[in-house]
Amino acid sequence: MTQERYNPQAIEEKWQARWREEKSFAVTHESDKPKYYVLEMFPYPSGNIHMGHVRNYSIGDVVARCKRMQGFNVLHPMGWDAFGLPAENAAIKHHVHPAQWTYANIDNMRAQLQRLGYSYDWSREIATCRPEYYRWEQMFFLRLLEKGLVYRKKAPQNWCPSCHTVLANEQVIDGLCWRCDSRVEQKDLTQWFLKITAYGNELLADLSLLEGGWPDRVLAMQRNWIGKSTGATVSFALEKAVEGASAIEVFTTRPDTLFGVTFMTLAPEHPLVEKLLEGYEKADEVRAFAERIRNMDRLDRQSDNLEKEGVFTGAYALHPFTGQRVPLWLGNFVLADYGTGAVMGVPSGDQRDFEFARKYDLPIRVVVQPRGENLDPASMTEAWSGPGVMVNSGPFDGMDNETGKKAVTDRLEQEGKGRSATQFRLRDWNISRQRFWGAPIPVIYCDQCGVVPEKEENLPVLLPLDVKVREDGRSPLPETPAFANCACPRCGGPARRETDTLDTFVESSWYFARYTDARDDKAPFSPDALRYWLPVDQYIGGVEHAILHLLYSRFFTKALRDLGFFPQGLTEPFTNLLTQGMVLKDGGKMSKSKGNVVDPTEMINKYGADTVRLFCLFAAPPERDFDWSDSGIEGASRFLARVWRLFTEEEDRLLPIKACGSAAADATSAEGRDLRRKEHLTVKKTGEDMGARFQFNTAIAAVMELVNAMYLSREKLGRGEADKRVFSSAMATVLTLLSPITPHLCEELWQRLGHPAPLADEPWPQWDEAATFQDMITVALQVNGKLRGTLETAAGADKAALEQAALADPAVQRHTNGLTVRKVVVVPGKLVNIVAN
Structure with a gap:
């Protein structure tokens, strides 16, 4: 008899068509099953999926399919992060409109994902560039504005000259634009901000709720970015008051060193600089220094390795306790939007200040020294920042410095010269973007009424799709009268719309909630659906989003809770987080410039979707990087062909028995008992590995061992009814355990076994401890x-x-x-x- 050949393409297309027709993975929140919400970070529609996508979405699909088999009502949606710079820049490059580019790419990538057989509920598909999505985002903006969590201010901003837009601090990597790698400049602009700092304490404290569910590395990155510091704010009176200010405030974590202040350093961008320079003969020299430092990389200015530079302003402040004159300097290591934009210089207690004082011959005054020692400023080679006894500190002399921190702060508060305070490294989120392809900001400027929010009943403010996008990347909206010119919602007079659009990270900060009720046209989501599905039980995506997307999503969850959109008990969006590793080629990240890109479509056409999925999951644990290997995917292909061959060669002895079937319990031969024992041990190990640990590679290896055991035992097993049942049960177990990973092949063979219901509806097999005992x-x-x-x-x-x-x-x-x-x-x-x- 001619052996029937394994044809993955025909099998996969058959089952994918059936899943689409039967809407096999559509779910509702009206269920008495326990819920499980598994979500992979949605993609930007670039045109084609890459191997990183395949790995990410394959991991999510295995989790979703396993949880269904374990009796959960599983929500597993997919959509598109469709607004933003990448789509607009790509469209400009290809001389097409961003909408045309984006929607064509969505159609192509949807087909690619469906060709991989992922168990998505496609009825919930969203695209963030559609008005039915961003209308709700505009509503959130208006409610946040009303709540005081959105505000507008002029300040130095990170400006990408290539992308023609501002960037949030988090989007500047080593001084470069996170998208195009252009050198970022500083530019004074009036922008819209989300007041994420209002949630700094909660964002930090609630990280403890995520311990055990999120990687420690991600939690550490967020704690560091939020950067909470406790200390005191101190007011230094100006020797000569200037217009609008008679004092300068500084924040310090070391109020115990206040008597050691010998200078103060201001950021070059500090708003008082120009006023302090009035009448100073070296003002131009100071201005030149300030201009040079303003355009330095912000991260470089915060680096411990930065060579400290400064210039004296000619102005002085007065020490709050001693009244001594304190010279005011500008320094390259002080940022205007961090703290108060001014710091007190204590050379004896801070290494940065020590180096600055030595460089510019500024006094060093010891105020904290190790107990039993006497530090000499003239012979010190470095600052002493450790614990010790306060000296040269007036009434606080002899006090332990930790006790002194509170004592000094209390004294400042009593005299009205300071107060205890908390400071965050976290800055408010700049959400204005000077580009076309984004959600319009629903605000209007009226000469009579000022800044006027759009009325909610007028939402969405539609992004006009009939404008010509500029080749240089600048937004055409300011020069589009049909969009920019409008009537004031308050007085009805002529007005202009805001022509900035929202940062695309705003869209991705709440999309997981829209999936719970994606077709609702009366509200962003129904309270019942939201309450049932959220939080996301398992979130999957790259560690590169540890700060940007994940922090913003956490903020949105808390803010929308306080606005009444989310239930009060919902404080975090994602209970568990898996950050998958990268797929490399020849030891490096895949890129067209390196010529090492592996095309998923090419691999699917050659080997089939099941093989591609299997290899991506077998090559390494999910959180580890792995190197793409041609021999590796060929090995995965051979294994599936081996499963197919085992089934078809032994089809005449196979019975429609289910995994770990009780009918196989009466195995009579030693070979039958051995195979049954191997089967149950495999179910035990696979269940453990594919459960909370998500160690799919070792689970697959265990199934491979069971297949080997079946090959070895088939000649030894007889053709009697008992041995047939044992062999059939083992085959059913192989198919059931592999089905979340290679669903098409397994569904096909399951059907050929004679089972009327789909394998996807089968419960996860239960191993029997008694079956694992060895006689x-x-x-x-x-x-x-x-x-x-x-x-x-x-x-x-x-x-x-x-x-x-x-x-x-x-x-x-x-x-x-x-x-x-x-x-x-x-x-x-x-x-x-x-x-x-």
């Missing part, structure tokens, strides 16, 4: 450490029985003939070693 075992027989034979014995045989059986064995007797047995070493269940001479 007989093989023990190695050694004479003087050399293997001389084996012994079949009862699994529970004691040492005495094993020793007796070994000494009676003909092979042992032959090798000890004429020798005296001196010792018998018994390792129960493994070996017996006879020592003789």
